[in-house]
Amino acid sequence: MSRYIEQALVPGERVVHTGQVSWWSLAGWVVPGVLLVVVGIGLVLLAVAWVKQRSTELAVTNRRVITKFGFIRRDTVEFNLQKVESLQVQQGVIGRLLGFGTIVVAGGGLPQAPVPGIRDPLAFRRAFLEAQEAALRDPLHAREPS
DSSP, X not given: OOHHHHHHOOTTOOEEEEEOBOSGGGXXXXXXHHXXXXXXXXXXXXXHHHHHHHHOXXXXXXXXXXXXXXXXXXXXXXXXXXXXXXXXXXXXXXXXXXXXXXXXXXXXXXXXXXEEEEESHHHHHHHHXXXXXXXXXXXXXXXXXX
16 A cells, blocks of 8 residues: 555555556656666656656545545545545546556546546546445445444
8 A cells, every 4th residue: 555545545445556656657758868878868757657656545445535645745535425526537538548648536626636547547436436326325334443
């Protein structure tokens, strides 16, 4: 599990699904990095791709959706499951073929939170919908530890 997400959990909250950035979505950094590794700048490009992949955290808990971006500078967006009005999946042709896409979380009066390059975004959306339904069916159970 991700470090920020572990620290952000409150008592009784548990992670039901995590998302990761797909390496395919970082091909614009990885391919030139591999091709230019001999020159030395390729290592910098590969390092940038690695930091982008490792520093983006995304999770659905039994209470909320949590997103965290950044390595040195940290940006987070957290939505209560009941406050999320929509969770959109955007996938282009390449994203559909290679299994990645952008997830856009939007809630009542809250800003949209796009999370680009997520591996298997449909599985993330499915986990979100299941968690949201469970929280609506039994709000007390969603707050109890499992």
